[in-house]
Amino acid sequence: MFRLTVRDHVMIAHSLPHPNFGPAQQLHGATYVVELTMVRDGLGEDGTVIDIGVAADVLREVLADLNYRNLDDHPALAGILTTTEVMARYVAEQVAERLPTAALSSIEVVLREHPDAWAGYVLPL
Numbered sequence: 656m657f658r659l660t661v662r663d664h665v666m667i668a669h670s671l672p673h674p675n676f677g678p679a680q681q682l683h684g685a686t687y688v689v690e691l692t693m694v695r696d697g698l699g700e701d702g703t704v705i706d707i708g709v710a711a712d713v714l715r716e717v718l719a720d721l722n723y724r725n726l727d728d729h730p731a732l733a734g735i736l737t738t739t740e741v742m743a744r745y746v747a748e749q750v751a752e753r754l755p756t757a758a759l760s761s762i763e764v765v766l767r768e769h770p771d772a773w774a775g776y777v778l779p780l
């Protein structure tokens with residue numbers, strides 16, 4: 656298995672209105688470092704999993720729709736608890752809609768909430 660990862664970041668605001676959370680039930684900000692990993696059984700004839708520039712452009716495009724947004728007001732996310740896990744899945748699904756995925760076996764997205772905590776989602780293709 657080969658893996659290629661590109662990284663970007665996104666600044667958002669949101670609230671997590673569930674009793675399992677503390678102060679984060681209120682509106683607050685977060686900057687997620689986002690890692691997108693593409694997994695492929697073999698390499699293409701150009702010796703790559705996928706072109707780094709293509710993958711970076713797709714990730715940037717997906718995150719641009721979230722950047723500086725209040726996720727509580729985002730049409731696709733309003734009413735959803737936008738935990739780090741949920742956002743990792745959302746980014747993976749948005750990436751999969753835009754990336755040429757035919758040769759890939761999975762996409763993995765990791766969101767780093769801070770240096771000591773992160774969550775991810777694996778989307779089999």
Ligand SMILES: Nc1nc2c(c(=O)[nH]1)N=C([C@H](O)[C@H](O)COP(=O)(O)OP(=O)(O)OP(=O)(O)O)CN2
Nearest residue numbers: 671675676677678679680737738739740741768774
């Ligand atoms: N599995 C997850 N756990 C938590 C997430 C998450 O996305 N996935 N997010 C948060 C909060 O965004 C933030 O990191 C901490 O907020 P806080 O209100 O402090 O939440 P706690 O659960 O730590 O609540 P306390 O009552 O303050 O202990 C938290 N967890």
